[in-house]
Amino acid sequence: MSETTTKYRIAVIPGDGIGKEVTPWAQKALEQAVQGAADFEYENFDLGAERYLRDGAILPDEELERIKTTDAILLGAVGDPRIKAGILERGLLLRLRFELDQYVNLRPSKLYKGVTSPLATPGEIDFVVVREGTEGLYCGAGGAVRRDTPAEVATEVSINTAYGVERVVRYAFDLAMKRRKHVTLVHKKNVLVNAGDMWQRIVDRVGREYPEVSHDYCHIDAATIYMVSDPSRFDVILTDNLFGDILTDEAGAVVGGVGYSASGCINACNEFPSMFEPIHGSAPDIAGKGIANPTAAILSAAMLLRHLGFDEDAARIDAAVEADIAELGSTPRSTDEIGRDILARL
Amino acid sequence: MSETTTKYRIAVIPGDGIGKEVTPWAQKALEQAVQGAADFEYENFDLGAERYLRDGAILPDEELERIKTTDAILLGAVGDPRIKAGILERGLLLRLRFELDQYVNLRPSKLYKGVTSPLATPGEIDFVVVREGTEGLYCGAGGAVRRDTPAEVATEVSINTAYGVERVVRYAFDLAMKRRKHVTLVHKKNVLVNAGDMWQRIVDRVGREYPEVSHDYCHIDAATIYMVSDPSRFDVILTDNLFGDILTDEAGAVVGGVGYSASGCINACNEFPSMFEPIHGSAPDIAGKGIANPTAAILSAAMLLRHLGFDEDAARIDAAVEADIAELGSTPRSTDEIGRDILARL
Numbered sequence A, B: 001m002s003e004t005t006t007k008y009r010i011a012v013i014p015g016d017g018i019g020k021e022v023t024p025w026a027q028k029a030l031e032q033a034v035q036g037a038a039d040f041e042y043e044n045f046d047l048g049a050e051r052y053l054r055d056g057a058i059l060p061d062e063e064l065e066r067i068k069t070t071d072a073i074l075l076g077a078v079g080d081p082r083i084k085a086g087i088l089e090r091g092l093l094l095r096l097r098f099e100l101d102q103y104v105n106l107r108p109s110k111l112y113k114g115v116t117s118p119l120a121t122p123g124e125i126d127f128v129v130v131r132e133g134t135e136g137l138y139c140g141a142g143g144a145v146r147r148d149t150p151a152e153v154a155t156e157v158s159i160n161t162a163y164g165v166e167r168v169v170r171y172a173f174d175l176a177m178k179r180r181k182h183v184t185l186v187h188k189k190n191v192l193v194n195a196g197d198m199w200q201r202i203v204d205r206v207g208r209e210y211p212e213v214s215h216d217y218c219h220i221d222a223a224t225i226y227m228v229s230d231p232s233r234f235d236v237i238l239t240d241n242l243f244g245d246i247l248t249d250e251a252g253a254v255v256g257g258v259g260y261s262a263s264g265c266i267n268a269c270n271e272f273p274s275m276f277e278p279i280h281g282s283a284p285d286i287a288g289k290g291i292a293n294p295t296a297a298i299l300s301a302a303m304l305l306r307h308l309g310f311d312e313d314a315a316r317i318d319a320a321v322e323a324d325i326a327e328l329g330s331t332p333r334s335t336d337e338i339g340r341d342i343l344a345r346l
């Protein structure tokens, strides 16, 4: 990313379904938040289920190379029930995360005033999940032998490196310093003893460099209990790729639906562009009706701005969203109405 | 198990902490439910954290062999924070599950009248998780190289066989026939494509033999959302070892706490004894105070009876528990008071 000019090239992948409906609002929020202090140039990438169904392309190498030259990526949502599970996930979403070495998958969860949690007494919920993004069971290691016979064996291999774990552990402790200074490692070290033990040792060692930050440990099964019984206990949750996937969806539900949750796939050393997206999917059931909630997409724009260093502008988007939900969160509104209402507060 | 006499040898492993306080109530419930129609002979096994701390033994081979000759196992709870994670889990609990080939880990979840769910509008919750118990990431395959160096690599291998998956899939469909005739496969087949694809193919194939049973599929991350947003949708959840571990703890929380949930580790072909236990742990914080709730242990006695064919007696325990909770669930009572109250209804 350039230091001397305020021009940023943003790759935009609207994707499928409601992804295409909410992404323009993320772009509008970007523009309006910086008020001319930065110049965003967008390059659209036609990637996702529709493209795949049309011409069979998932993520052509040239397009990946072009994406690599941008400063950041805005993603809408990708997916279509007509496509076999795994094709777009592994070929597009995970390929981007891996090729761009987006090792921090950052997922804040906050219960906004005005949103109804499914919990009877949710309390204050405001934590961030720091999910490792480039290792574990997501590596694609594994295979099947004697496929489709009674003797079939299928394996999946979780690969974890000290290199990969340490960098995300450091990110979590740095983040905790800016928050309530508590890190909870979530793993299953009583069963996954090799990987779990390595995670715990690295957390203990790095933790000693952050004497102000306390840290504890929680098995993934117990974490899913706390997520409904006492989510306020969490500040920064640090976990691996698969546990992070599971826990952030549960967290999304607990804060009133994935419609209010954004996420960043971050290459924290800025070697490659980072990617920002709502955590909801393409929602084919409501696509095309103009009723998708653009709030999560707009929040992903705030995460993008924060990543580029526009902390104050990002905070203004967050505040606008917060005020909008507090006042109008329960009013049925169209995509455009919600988008306009939030932008009007910027 | 003998067909000609009504004598059954039960291995009892009270274990640690509250395990030792609640297990006697499970035994009393067994006795009283069958009212002399079966003769239970108990053999106590001193296994768990206390034994390990005393003499270093985890599960001596002779004791395992003796356990193998019994008709069923009642387990309390095992664990102590002084022992490093993994030692008792892998050496005792998982060793029993694997050596006794307890391939069905059966975990019913029911929201009893009188229990307060953390959900604001829980609806009717009554489902069973059929968790595979002898494969997946629990195999203990994996290792670490260059341990404790910056170049460390730690792996965990999920091993899944058609043999192991098919038998638990059949169990789930058989169970669904006795229930609301719906099976939900939970996996992460969009990422764990080898194992997920095998599970789905086997479910599809076996499902064709059960035309009355409908089945659908749900990613583990989405399942954790439904578990808080719409748990009534589930009847029989069929899943692998790790996903089952995670989902059943979340389910336990949603039905008002793991204190009301029992589980069976079942060798459904009766080659080896099956094991029944409350899903709660040894709870060192409340151990010795006489306040642990024996309800889950008593429910595990009902599961044991059902496994031995005493369906009606098992149903009577379930009914007694249900009536007790409905009437007195919110009254603070000691372990012995709850035990006596439930038994008085038998």
Ligand SMILES: CC(C)[C@H](C(=O)O)[C@@H](O)C(=O)O
Binding pocket: A089, A090, A093, A094, A245, B190, B191, B221
């Ligand atoms: C679509 C899928 C590959 C992805 C994941 O598992 O990471 C999604 O669930 C997410 O959480 O971003």
Ligand SMILES: CC(C)[C@H](C(=O)O)[C@@H](O)C(=O)O
Binding pocket: A190, A191, A221, B089, B090, B093, B094, B245
């Ligand atoms: C103690 C542990 C090994 C065990 C598991 O992971 O299966 C427990 O969490 C359970 O669910 O019975």
